[in-house]
Amino acid sequence: MWRLARFASANLRRTRRFSTAIPGPCIVHKRGADILHDPWFNKEVGFPLTERDRLGLRGLLPPRVISFEQQYVRFMESFRSLEKNTLGQPDSVVSLAKWRILNRLHDRNETLYYRVLIDNIKDFAPIIYTPTVGLVCQNYSGLFRRPRGMYFSAKDKGEMMSMIYNWPAHQVDMIVLTDGSRILGLGDLGVQGIGIPIGKLDIFGGLAMGETVEVVDGGGLRKNGGKILPVMLDVGTNNQKLLEDRLYLGLREPRLEGEEYLSIVDEFMEAVFTRWPKAIVQFEDFQMKWAFVTLQRYRKRFCMFNDDIQGTAGVALAGLLGTVRAQGRPLTDFANQKIVVVGAGSAGLGVLKTALQAVSRFAGPAADPHFFLLDKNGLITKERKNIDPAAAPFAKSLGEVEELGLKEGASLLEVVRKVKPHVLLGLSGVGGIFNEEVLKAMQESDSSKPAIFAMSNPTMNAECTAADAFKHAGENIVFASGSPFENVNLGNGKVGHVNQANNMYLFPGIGLGTLLSGAHFISDGMLQAAAECLASYMTEEEIQQGILYPSIDSIRDITAEVGAAVVQAAVAEELAEGHGDVGVRELGHMTKVRLISIFSLADFYVELFGGNDHDIP
Numbered sequence: 001m002w003r004l005a006r007f008a009s010a011n012l013r014r015t016r017r018f019s020t021a022i023p024g025p026c027i028v029h030k031r032g033a034d035i036l037h038d039p040w041f042n043k044e045v046g047f048p049l050t051e052r053d054r055l056g057l058r059g060l061l062p063p064r065v066i067s068f069e070q071q072y073v074r075f076m077e078s079f080r081s082l083e084k085n086t087l088g089q090p091d092s093v094v095s096l097a098k099w100r101i102l103n104r105l106h107d108r109n110e111t112l113y114y115r116v117l118i119d120n121i122k123d124f125a126p127i128i129y130t131p132t133v134g135l136v137c138q139n140y141s142g143l144f145r146r147p148r149g150m151y152f153s154a155k156d157k158g159e160m161m162s163m164i165y166n167w168p169a170h171q172v173d174m175i176v177l178t179d180g181s182r183i184l185g186l187g188d189l190g191v192q193g194i195g196i197p198i199g200k201l202d203i204f205g206g207l208a209m210g211e212t213v214e215v216v217d218g219g220g221l222r223k224n225g226g227k228i229l230p231v232m233l234d235v236g237t238n239n240q241k242l243l244e245d246r247l248y249l250g251l252r253e254p255r256l257e258g259e260e261y262l263s264i265v266d267e268f269m270e271a272v273f274t275r276w277p278k279a280i281v282q283f284e285d286f287q288m289k290w291a292f293v294t295l296q297r298y299r300k301r302f303c304m305f306n307d308d309i310q311g312t313a314g315v316a317l318a319g320l321l322g323t324v325r326a327q328g329r330p331l332t333d334f335a336n337q338k339i340v341v342v343g344a345g346s347a348g349l350g351v352l353k354t355a356l357q358a359v360s361r362f363a364g365p366a367a368d369p370h371f372f373l374l375d376k377n378g379l380i381t382k383e384r385k386n387i388d389p390a391a392a393p394f395a396k397s398l399g400e401v402e403e404l405g406l407k408e409g410a411s412l413l414e415v416v417r418k419v420k421p422h423v424l425l426g427l428s429g430v431g432g433i434f435n436e437e438v439l440k441a442m443q444e445s446d447s448s449k450p451a452i453f454a455m456s457n458p459t460m461n462a463e464c465t466a467a468d469a470f471k472h473a474g475e476n477i478v479f480a481s482g483s484p485f486e487n488v489n490l491g492n493g494k495v496g497h498v499n500q501a502n503n504m505y506l507f508p509g510i511g512l513g514t515l516l517s518g519a520h521f522i523s524d525g526m527l528q529a530a531a532e533c534l535a536s537y538m539t540e541e542e543i544q545q546g547i548l549y550p551s552i553d554s555i556r557d558i559t560a561e562v563g564a565a566v567v568q569a570a571v572a573e574e575l576a577e578g579h580g581d582v583g584v585r586e587l588g589h590m591t592k593v594r595l596i597s598i599f600s601l602a603d604f605y606v607e608l609f610g611g612n613d614h615d616i617p
């Protein structure tokens, strides 16, 4: 509860430092039942009697006023009793029940939702984010009760510029966009993929939330909170099961391809940046062919990034540098690490591209990295027919692999046995592909602390479980997975630490830092600063225990650090333009500590994300 008190007082002594940044109306004049049915403003039984009178709520609520703190406790108690009552039931039933109770709160009272979410992020992230969000997407059409975010479909061509004005918030800062074509490792889920932008923005909104809904003079309501918008671009689906499902809520047509597809995304981007020129669009879970094309197409034109390519790369690089430190070696030794990457999709290639840049920083541009890349057809060499241009730079020459006794298309097991890699990193989406034999082969690794990164999501798509990794590859490994696993009890009081290598450590800081910097595009330098910040966050002692990333509990702290690093990089590259009252000069003079403190304060979120929002006179 102390946190509630801290935030409440922070709100009271709010300065107006950032306030003029928010143009236009910020007050809603809804009254009566309309307020109670609007989760952005609803305080439920928390409305004090004076507000009930002023807002026409008298008689519409039971007489007793329950404080925010009491509502919080009440929700947590019902959540804990749900946990108790569902003990022993199948995981999927329990997870969906937990998701429902959280979702209902989100639908009712967003302020309370974000508060309980961020205070209990370690417990709730697996429900609103991976792995449960995957299950929710798979069942979205059946679970659907109320819409969240915006839906643009191929049928809306030519209409998007006017549609974007249907969103009721005056200002939007952060958009997460998907076309549903590669949802986690679950494939094409069409419109049902909207769960992913919602989950990503739940994390962002929780971090960037404002806690207050206040009545202003004249009886209007002001809401402080993250100005976030999840978006689904429904261009059809190639998922036959969904096409045949009569309850499916998306377009029952095959996916648009080629120029037709791009013209839809173009139109959406133009519409967004016409209405909100300072917004940031995070591309999420696009199938590989469009992930790279859209990144290339828009990254200099609009303020956008692709989280699966760029966010994942930064998180993976931070973990890879951590494994070098865990071996007691200097970071420059990164250039000598043998890294086997399984999965040559948007995520795997993003990781290798970033790792390559790091090698050339550490060992010069002529350095020859020891990377081995596999896809569903095995080891990729220059002999590969129809090699994807994005994978080509990482294809090994036949001479190189023959020296190791390997050939084009060699299996994962053969590669691990022959290469004896320092790191085995999976971004394949194939559950269990790091099987017992592969993991046992990692015991012969040339590293004193071999690293196994099973980064695919959700849990059932992880390349191996944490328990199997420690059991078969040995107790001295460093382990990370994209979805959470419990730490592994190794007996004799020893614990195998499980890291969660997930882009959630970076995307919120990239978003917030870019926003405050006012940069018009997100440069490689800004992304590199974010990754380096995460990489240097852990102490030597933690690294020695195999702890590569901070606990999810401290995601707000790491986000503040990453945000500060991104701002400083934008300033250094002369990309920063400032935000509202905070000009470039002021940003340039801010120390890292000062920036971190800004990102750590509720005041910042309240003021940066401003007073809400509904553009209702």
Ligand SMILES: NC(=O)c1ccc[n+]([C@@H]2O[C@H](COP(=O)([O-])OP(=O)(O)OC[C@H]3O[C@@H](n4cnc5c(N)ncnc54)[C@H](O)[C@@H]3O)[C@@H](O)[C@H]2O)c1
Residues within 6 Å of the ligand: 182, 183, 184, 185, 186, 287, 288, 307, 308, 312, 315, 342, 343, 344, 345, 346, 347, 348, 374, 375, 376, 377, 378, 426, 427, 428, 429, 430, 433, 455, 456, 457, 458, 461, 481, 482, 483, 501, 502, 503, 504
């Ligand atoms: N932990 C994270 O932060 C994070 C971030 C991004 C993506 N991911 C996960 O990574 C996975 C892949 O994402 P993506 O965007 O790269 O997908 P993608 O579809 O673009 O790529 C998948 C790749 O895996 C390869 N593959 C398939 N079967 C294989 C097999 N049997 N052996 C070896 N390779 C195989 C494919 O050929 C392809 O190259 C997903 O499960 C996603 O959830 C995790």
Ligand SMILES: O=C(O)C[C@H](O)C(=O)O
Residues within 6 Å of the ligand: 129, 130, 183, 184, 185, 285, 307, 308, 456, 457, 482, 502, 503, 504
């Ligand atoms: O969504 C996640 O948990 C991470 C990543 O963006 C993914 O696509 O798997």
Ligand SMILES: [Mg+2]
Residues within 6 Å of the ligand: 184, 284, 285, 307, 308
């Ligand atoms: Mg993703």
